[in-house]
Amino acid sequence: MIVKENFNIENLLGSKARIKILKILAINHELSISQIIKKSRLNHTSVKSHLNHLQSLNLIQEKVFGRIKIYRYRTENIR
DSSP: OOOOOOOOHHHHHSOHHHHHHHHHHHHHSEEEHHHHHHHHTOOHHHHHHHHHHHHHTTSEEEEEETTEEEEEEOOSSOO
């Protein structure tokens, strides 16, 4: 017996907000959390949580410059 399930990107990432953040980073290359908040119109806590989740999946990278963290969409060696 073959069981077919219909998966979409929301099921894979678990959130439309995460997809929104990924799209924003893909278009803008590198952004601070403040810039991501402004472009996504999501609150700080939500964006930070989604960024942590995306980072754990190795989909984004974080660079730290003193107190400023810059996030970028990871295009190389995605596993």
